[in-house]
Amino acid sequence: MVKKKILITGNEALAEGAIQAGCLFYAGYPITPQNELIACMSKRMIEMGRVFIQAESELAAINMVYGASAAGARSMTSSSSPGVSLKQEGISYLAGAELPCVIVNIMRGGPGLGNIAPAQSDYFQATRGGGHGDYRCIVLSPSSVQEAYEHMFKAFDLADKYHIPVIVLGDGMLGQMMEPLIIKPTNHESQTKNQKPWALTGCKGRKPNVVKSFFMAEGDLEKFNLKLQDKYREIENKEARYEGLFLDQAQELIMVAYGSMARIAKQALLNLRDKKLKAGFIRPITLWPFPKEIFGQVVRKNPKVKFLVLEMSYGQMVEDVKLAVNGRAVVEFLGRSGGGILSEDEIIKYAKSI
Amino acid sequence: MTERIIIAGAGGQGIMIMGKVLAEAAMRENKFVTWLPCYGAEVRGGTAYCMVTVADKEIGSPWIDLADTLIIMNNPSLLRFKNRVKNKGFVILNSSLVKDSLKGNFLILKHDFSDIASRLGNIKIANMAALGAYAAKKKTVKMATLLEVIRNMAKGYKQELFGINKLALLSVSK
Numbered sequence: 001m002v003k004k005k006i007l008i009t010g011n012e013a014l015a016e017g018a019i020q021a022g023c024l025f026y027a028g029y030p031i032t033p034q035n036e037l038i039a040c041m042s043k044r045m046i047e048m049g050r051v052f053i054q055a056e057s058e059l060a061a062i063n064m065v066y067g068a069s070a071a072g073a074r075s076m077t078s079s080s081s082p083g084v085s086l087k088q089e090g091i092s093y094l095a096g097a098e099l100p101c102v103i104v105n106i107m108r109g110g111p112g113l114g115n116i117a118p119a120q121s122d123y124f125q126a127t128r129g130g131g132h133g134d135y136r137c138i139v140l141s142p143s144s145v146q147e148a149y150e151h152m153f154k155a156f157d158l159a160d161k162y163h164i165p166v167i168v169l170g171d172g173m174l175g176q177m178m179e180p181l182i183i184k185p186t187n188h189e190s191q192t193k194n195q196k197p198w199a200l201t202g203c204k205g206r207k208p209n210v211v212k213s214f215f216m217a218e219g220d221l222e223k224f225n226l227k228l229q230d231k232y233r234e235i236e237n238k239e240a241r242y243e244g245l246f247l248d249q250a251q252e253l254i255m256v257a258y259g260s261m262a263r264i265a266k267q268a269l270l271n272l273r274d275k276k277l278k279a280g281f282i283r284p285i286t287l288w289p290f291p292k293e294i295f296g297q298v299v300r301k302n303p304k305v306k307f308l309v310l311e312m313s314y315g316q317m318v319e320d321v322k323l324a325v326n327g328r329a330v331v332e333f334l335g336r337s338g339g340g341i342l343s344e345d346e347i348i349k350y351a352k353s354i
Numbered sequence: 355m356t357e358r359i360i361i362a363g364a365g366g367q368g369i370m371i372m373g374k375v376l377a378e379a380a381m382r383e384n385k386f387v388t389w390l391p392c393y394g395a396e397v398r399g400g401t402a403y404c405m406v407t408v409a410d411k412e413i414g415s416p417w418i419d420l421a422d423t424l425i426i427m428n429n430p431s432l433l434r435f436k437n438r439v440k441n442k443g444f445v446i447l448n449s450s451l452v453k454d455s456l457k458g459n460f461l462i463l464k465h466d467f468s469d470i471a472s473r474l475g476n477i478k479i480a481n482m483a484a485l486g487a488y489a490a491k492k493k494t495v496k497m498a499t500l501l502e503v504i505r506n507m508a509k510g511y512k513q514e515l516f517g518i519n520k521l522a523l524l525s526v527s528k
Binding site: 005007173176177178179180260263264266267268341343344345 | 377378381388391415
């Protein structure tokens with residue numbers, strides 16, 4: 001494979017990334033604004049001799065992913081907000097059975113059926129488990145078409161490493177926009193042939209494997225849950241990621257945003273810096289684990305720093321920022337959702353007012 | 355250089371592909387580019403618009419509040435977007451379908467693109483006529499690159515597809 005540059009939508013980049021990362025099984029059900037993803041998979045997975053299923057529902061799709069993952073295949077599904085809500089039972093079971101898989105959510109306006117405009121209003125659902133039970137999913141948030149492609153490799157690797165569902169959380173703008181994507185040669189596929197000794201591959205000549213999320217004997221579930229919690233602590237310690245700008249000096253204002261919103265925020269930030277405002281920028285790349293550490297470091301550089309959290313929601317990630325800041329600095333919030341997208345001018349005007 | 359363009363018309367007029375051809379050409383010229391589509395749940399006849407940003411540096415938002423250029427292919431789109439262009443901005447109107455006038459400090463270019471396309475033999479290529487008019491005036495991308503893109507896109511289809519699109523693209527640009 002040679003290096004090439006193509007103009008492609010975020011949704012198609014996610015699909016192509018999944019294919020290059022060795023995804024062997026895809027099941028999904030169409031929904032706007034992620035349809036280019038499933039459409040691309042329906043063509044490319046067949047071309048590659050892999051499995052593509054347009055399931056009869058979102059519930060069926062996520063449970064097919066459970067089955068394929070239990071059999072050892074790199075598996076994924078994708079949907080948009082209302083469809084991802086339908087998958088929550090399955091995601092809880094995948095977490096409980098410690099099965100690796102990737103779930104893409106290209107968020108749209110809510111609640112309910114909402115609309116098909118871009119939004120970031122599923123942050124709580126993605127980062128707090130979403131389904132029942134004490135569990136977490138790793139959540140990655142790409143903010144460009146290039147990153148959408150690259151995050152799929154990361155998502156499958158993390159899923160296999162920690163036996164955990166990984167959510168790639170984008171929004172309708174990222175999914176539908178086109179940007180140039182540079183595809184570099186990779187030998188990633190060879191890395192995906194990792195052994196999964198726990199998988200249900202037929203037990204001839206060995207002890208049967210068991211994949212389940214049901215622990216009825218006294219004490220078993222608590223023991224299992226403590227093991228899960230240890231795993232989550234390890235992930236929190238090792239996997240938090242962010243992009244920072246101008247954080248090496250003390251700043252008066254730090255803008256915090258993720259995904260598509262971060263692109264607009266970054267533009268506003270550079271504009272404000274041109275006007276001599278001392279401002280920096282944090283873009284969480286993993287939403288869970290949330291990159292808490294950097295917030296403390298920023299406050300230590302200037303205890304009077306103010307944070308401005310920008311979201312395409314009415315305030316979800318801002319709660320994680322407040323937890324990370326832990327009362328040591330002022331945290332302001334500005335957000336729009338349901339079809340409205342904050343403009344650079346709105347951000348600049350608000351930033352100047354605080 | 356940052357050029358923000360909103361292209362608007364009705365579903366079926368080829369609004370999305372206009373933006374895609376422009377975006378692809380910009381990419382081939384190694385510029386930064388984003389393309390963002392917006393359309394209703396309806397397809398043919400519904401509102402359709404796309405936003406293309408071409409720049410020589412990294413692009414923040416693909417969403418455009420105020421455009422440098424508006425390309426308006428039907429009357430409802432003019433009513434919807436007439437306040438979304440910068441002072442002294444560039445506005446291209448398809449006068450075959452745009453009947454209302456536009457007041458303000460703009461550079462306005464009017465051509466009956468749909469009629470031109472009909473005379474060339476296919477009303478569907480009004481989009482390429484408008485794109486050609488845009489490129490000839492603004493020179494955001496080279497005409498040769500646009501031709502290269504449509505030649506590439508037409509590959510695998512009927513031979514005459516490239517020819518008629520080429521005619522349209524060059525129809526009002528000379």
